Amino acid sequence: MFIEPIISGEKRGWIEVICGSMFSGKTEELIRRLKRARIANLKVEIFKPALDTRYDETQVVSHDANAIQSTPIDNSQTIFLLAQDVDVVGIDEAQFFDNEITTVCETLALRGIRVIVAGLDMDYTGRPFGQMPDLLAIADFITKLHAICVKCGNLANFSFRKTAQDSQVLLGEKETYEPRCRICAHEK
Secondary structure, rough: OOOOOOOOOOOOEEEEEEEOOOOOOOOHHHHHHHHHHHHOOOOOOEEEOOOOOOOOOOOEEEOOOEOOOOEEEOOOOOOHHOOOOOOEEEEHHHHHOOOHHHHHHHHHOOOOOOEEEEEEEEEOOOOOOOOOOOOHHHHOEEEOOOOEEOOOOOEOOOEEEEEOOOOOOOOOOOEEEEOOOOOHOOOO
């Protein structure tokens, strides 16, 4: 479903995408940017997928336990209903949203809203994850963060799954995933 954009002559919107592997600091960076927007007295709304209840039902929480209140949603179209008269929209774990998340972000930006999206760019197999490739393609600004490989200490951009489960979506933390560089991620 496409919603007609409201193009403003004064307000300029854009899309920022923060991506990388697990434990790279994506959510920490999202929270930092959203808190700075609030300090600037901008009206901010934050959304996360309802299925992500790892640390909290409603808050977006980083692995370092930094948190910010958010609204869990099942469908990206809901953002249009809940993000009225806002300056900034934050979206965490974008890879878990439906196919319309890209259209939602584009429409919000055309309405003059700053959209900050964080998500995994690759799944545990190293393949593009969900709608992240499309979001990266339309982003005005991209920040790719890296973790540190737990095996060799180099920069890590892979979320290595330590369990034998092969479904693409498997919520987990340090017991399920660890950051690895390309070489260590492909070791037998």
